[in-house]
Amino acid sequence: MDIVNPALDDYLLAHASPADDILRDLVEETHQLVPGTSMQITHDEGELLTMLVRLTGAAFAVEVGVFTGYSSICIARGLNADGRLLACDVSEEWTSVARRYWERAGLEDRVDLRIAPAVETLRALPVEETVDFAFIDADKSGYPTYYEELVPRMRPGGLIVLDNVLRGGRVVDPSAQDADDRAIRQINDTITADSRVQSVMLPLRDGVTLARKR
Numbered sequence: 001m002d003i004v005n006p007a008l009d010d011y012l013l014a015h016a017s018p019a020d021d022i023l024r025d026l027v028e029e030t031h032q033l034v035p036g037t038s039m040q041i042t043h044d045e046g047e048l049l050t051m052l053v054r055l056t057g058a059a060f061a062v063e064v065g066v067f068t069g070y071s072s073i074c075i076a077r078g079l080n081a082d083g084r085l086l087a088c089d090v091s092e093e094w095t096s097v098a099r100r101y102w103e104r105a106g107l108e109d110r111v112d113l114r115i116a117p118a119v120e121t122l123r124a125l126p127v128e129e130t131v132d133f134a135f136i137d138a139d140k141s142g143y144p145t146y147y148e149e150l151v152p153r154m155r156p157g158g159l160i161v162l163d164n165v166l167r168g169g170r171v172v173d174p175s176a177q178d179a180d181d182r183a184i185r186q187i188n189d190t191i192t193a194d195s196r197v198q199s200v201m202l203p204l205r206d207g208v209t210l211a212r213k214r
C-alpha cells in the first residue's frame with residue numbers, strides 16, 4: 001500500500017535540502033553492498049532528523065539501528081558542539097561502513113558505537129533523565145522494549161522518533177499478523193495512550209512517530 005502517492009513521494013524527496021556528497025556516496029555504496037535494500041532511511045527523513053535534533057538542542061542522543069550509518073550521520077550533525085551519539089547495532093559488517101563514513105564526515109569522535117543487542121546497551125544506561133533525542137529503527141519486535149527502556153531516560157522535552165510505524169500500510173490490514181505487525185501495532189497504541197509523552201504520527205515514507213516527553 002502506498003502511504004503517499006508515489007509521484008508526490010518523489011516530489012517530497014526532491015524538495016528537502018539536498019544531500020551532500022558524503023550522504024550520496026553512502027547511499028550508492030550501501031546499495032552495492034545490499035542490493036535492493038530498503039533499510040536505509042531516505043534523504044528527506046534524514047533532513048528531518050537533523051532538524052529535530054537541532055530544534056531539541058540535543059547534547060546526548062541514542063540511536064537503535066545503525067546499519068551503514070545514514071541516520072547516525074544525520075543525527076550527529078544536528079548535535080550541539082560537544083554532543084554525543086550512542087549508536088546501537090548488532091552488525092560488525094554493516095557498521096564498519098558506518099565507521100568509515102563517520103570518519104569522512106568528521107563525526108567519529110561524536111559517535112560511541114556499541115555492538116550488542118540494543119536492549120542490553122539501553123538497560124546498561126543509568127535510569128536518569130539524560131537522553132535528549134532517540135531514534136528507533138531496528139528489529140520491529142523490539143520496539144516496545146526499546147521505547148519502555150528509553151522513556152524513563154529521556155529528559156523532559158526530549159524526543160523519541162520511531163521509524164516504520166505504518167509497516168507499508170500493514171497496520172490497517174487485519175490479515176497482517178506476523179510478530180512485527182503485532183509489535184508495531186502494540187507500540188503505536190501504547191504511545192497514543194501514554195500520558196508521559198505527547199505524540200504525533202507523520203505519513204513520511206513508512207511512517208514516523210514523534211513522541212516528546214512531557
Ligand SMILES: C[S@@+](CC[C@H](N)C(=O)[O-])C[C@H]1O[C@@H](n2cnc3c(N)ncnc32)[C@H](O)[C@@H]1O
Pocket residue numbers: 039040041064065066067068069070071072088089090091094116117118119137138139142
Ligand atoms: C533498518 S536498519 C537501520 C537503518 C539505519 N537507521 C539507516 O538509516 O541506515 C536496522 C538495523 O538494526 C540492526 N538490528 C537488528 N536487530 C538489532 C538488535 N537486537 N539490537 C541492535 N540492532 C539491531 C540491524 O543490524 C540493522 O543494521
